[in-house]
Amino acid sequence: MKLPSFPMPSTALPAALLAGALLTGTVAGTAAPAHASTTNTVYTAAGISSQYHLYDAGVDRSKTVGVVFYFDGDGQYYAQRPSTSMLKAMADRAAARNMILVVPIAPANRSWTSNSEAVGDWFRALAAKIVAEQRVDATRIHLAGYSGGAEFISTEVLSDRAGWIRGGGSTLIGGGGVYNGRLESTPDAALRATDPTWYVGSLDSYGATQPSTWSALEAAGKGAAAYQKAGFPQADRVVMPGLHHTNYDLADLVGDDVDRLYSGAGTAPKPETVSPTGNDVVNGYQLTGAIGRTWAALGGTSWATPVSAEYASGHGSVYQRFAGADGRDKALYWSRTTGTRVVDYGGSIGRKFAAGGYASSYGPPLTDERRAADGGAYQLFDASGKRTKILWSAGTGSNAIKEYGAIGRKWAALGHERGLGYPTTDEYSTPGGVAQDYTGGRIEWNATTRAVTVTRN
Numbered sequence: 001m002k003l004p005s006f007p008m009p010s011t012a013l014p015a016a017l018l019a020g021a022l023l024t025g026t027v028a029g030t031a032a033p034a035h036a037s038t039t040n041t042v043y044t045a046a047g048i049s050s051q052y053h054l055y056d057a058g059v060d061r062s063k064t065v066g067v068v069f070y071f072d073g074d075g076q077y078y079a080q081r082p083s084t085s086m087l088k089a090m091a092d093r094a095a096a097r098n099m100i101l102v103v104p105i106a107p108a109n110r111s112w113t114s115n116s117e118a119v120g121d122w123f124r125a126l127a128a129k130i131v132a133e134q135r136v137d138a139t140r141i142h143l144a145g146y147s148g149g150a151e152f153i154s155t156e157v158l159s160d161r162a163g164w165i166r167g168g169g170s171t172l173i174g175g176g177g178v179y180n181g182r183l184e185s186t187p188d189a190a191l192r193a194t195d196p197t198w199y200v201g202s203l204d205s206y207g208a209t210q211p212s213t214w215s216a217l218e219a220a221g222k223g224a225a226a227y228q229k230a231g232f233p234q235a236d237r238v239v240m241p242g243l244h245h246t247n248y249d250l251a252d253l254v255g256d257d258v259d260r261l262y263s264g265a266g267t268a269p270k271p272e273t274v275s276p277t278g279n280d281v282v283n284g285y286q287l288t289g290a291i292g293r294t295w296a297a298l299g300g301t302s303w304a305t306p307v308s309a310e311y312a313s314g315h316g317s318v319y320q321r322f323a324g325a326d327g328r329d330k331a332l333y334w335s336r337t338t339g340t341r342v343v344d345y346g347g348s349i350g351r352k353f354a355a356g357g358y359a360s361s362y363g364p365p366l367t368d369e370r371r372a373a374d375g376g377a378y379q380l381f382d383a384s385g386k387r388t389k390i391l392w393s394a395g396t397g398s399n400a401i402k403e404y405g406a407i408g409r410k411w412a413a414l415g416h417e418r419g420l421g422y423p424t425t426d427e428y429s430t431p432g433g434v435a436q437d438y439t440g441g442r443i444e445w446n447a448t449t450r451a452v453t454v455t456r457n
Contacts, residue, residue: 039082040105045125046118050107052126053082056134058095066099066140066168066262067130070254071149071157073174076110078250079103086251090144093255097262099140102130112145112152120156127164139167140262143196144254147209147216147245150175150198154223160184162191169195169234171257173248174204177219178226187230195234195261198224199253201243205286206309209245216245217286218309225284237281285309291320291332294340304330314360315384319343333364338382341365349379349390352398362388362400373417391422396439399423406445407436410452420454 039053059065070090072079078086082103091101104123106112112119131138143165145153150172158170159178167190176198198220201208205215220237227235240248281287285306287295295303304322313319317335324330328346343365344350353362363383372378376393386404401423402408414420421439428435433447441456 043122043126043129046121048107048118048122050122051105053079053087053101053103053105054130054134055087055091055101055103056095057091059098059100061135063098064137064140065135066094066097066142067134067136068094068099068101068142068144068254068258069127069157070101070103071112071143071145071152072103072106073145073147073149074106074111074113075148076106079105080110089251090254093251093258096255097258099142099258099262100130100134100136106148106152112148113155116152116156117160119152120160123157124161124164131164138164141165141168142254142258142261143168143170144173144257145171145176146173146248146250147175150223151177151219154178154227156184158183158191158196158227163188165194166190167194169257169261170197171254172196172198172220172223173250173253174200174209174216174245175219176223178223181222181226181229183226183230187232192231192233194232196224196227196232197235197257198237199248200237200239201245201248202239202241203244215309218284221281221284221286223284239281239286282306285320287320290334290340291318294332294334294342295320295322298342301325313358313364315363315382317359317364319359319364333359335364338364338366342368343379344369348392348398349377352390352392352400353379353381356400359383362390376417376422378417391417393417393422393439396422396424400426401436402427406450406452407434407443410443410454411436411438414454420456 037055037057040051041054042049042051078084087103094101104126107119107122130136143153143157153170153172154176155178162185200217200220202217205217206212208216217239224235224237282301283305285308287306291310302325304324306320307323308321310318310320313333315335317333319331319333322330322332324346328344330345331343332340333343334340341364343353345354347369349369356362362381363386364381366380366382366387369377369379372391374393376391378389378391381388381390389401389403390398391401392398401411403412407427411420420441420443423436423438425437430444433445435442435444441454444453446453
């Protein structure tokens with residue numbers, strides 16, 4: 001997520017090192033560094049000053065050394081507490097594969113996504129320093145992050161000028177979206193060959209964390225889809241049943257990926273993606289519950305591809321948008337009283353529904369579109385008991401009849417479209433009240449007398 005940022009000059013340090021140390025993974029003529037676990041080390045670059053922790057206990061410097069960079073979530077709970085058991089456990093799992101653990105601390109406001117481009121320059125400079133000084137093999141670089149840290153990886157570290165990574169993988173937990181559908185820089189072949197995996201709980205959706213309008217489940221889907229599109233064949237999202245935003249085992253998730261990717265025994269298979277409901281994740285969007293079941297029954301992607309998550313709408317309903325295989329935009333609406341119904345925005349009735357204010361005005365659809373007399377069509381909508389029928393015919397287009405009102409009730413009593421015909425207007429105000437025109441006449445309601453008058457053509 002690219003948030004507004006003020007201009008910051010990129011440091012020259014990464015460029016110089018990228019030409020040598022980062023590409024080879026060693027610095028010629030330097031001795032292997034002594035064990036140097038440190039905490040709260042201050043580092044300044046790109047006009048930003050922050051700190052980092054480095055853990056290397058148990059790392060054998062006579063062998064090839066890798067690095068795990070862990071980006072904590074916004075608020076930096078663990079990063080602000082370097083002696084926590086979680087970080088120690090993560091460091092032990094890294095050391096078991098002869099990798100040091102480096103935990104940068106998000107600058108100033110403890111958020112990775114604020115001023116992320118300048119912070120990205122700061123981190124790239126820090127990474128160059130770490131890789132050079134610690135003699136890290138640039139083919140054994142692992143990025144790991146939780147929540148806001150995962151977002152920082154997906155939108156900045158792995159997305160922009162990441163050519164210094166010549167091999168490895170990424171573990172993105174509880175986040176990691178890509179919100180413009182593309183990476184910031186074109187990845188080269190070595191970067192595309194890395195293995196980024198998104199881990200997210202089935203309950204880590206809207207309302208699971210702040211802001212309540214953000215869904216880690218949806219973000220992870222968008223991130224994995226964007227990286228797949230950018231040519232990362234191993235990019236994948238793993239949905240973990242029953243987990244929400246605060247009960248991930250961070251050390252184990254990162255440690256398991258480190259074991260999988262750097263064991264020296266070849267790449268082990270990654271965990272299978274598990275859907276929390278038995279439904280699908282398509283185009284980065286989860287299809288679940290009644291809407292997911294209806295989508296599957298309609299033919300799945302042969303009917304339409306999701307282009308949004310589920311969102312709340314009017315009168316107790318939720319909806320999800322789709323791009324139809326027929327080229328027309330659609331939505332599935334669900335409510336307890338109406339069930340799941342289709343709105344075809346590519347058709348005249350769907351466009352009328354949208355122009356009139358969607359479910360907030362008409363309520364969710366009570367029926368799918370149905371054929372009417374003389375080749376027309378209609379669809380019923382229910383706004384908490386107030387039903388509106390939108391009718392279409394080739395000669396009249398689409399107009400709405402308020403079946404709950406005096407005019408609508410009279411029209412129905414006359415035989416619906418077989419009686420006074422199709423509406424040619426919506427209801428409109430008159431000097432004495434309200435009226436509506438039909439192909440066969442006019443119905444008017446008098447506001448003073450409450451009388452309903454029918455005039456036939």
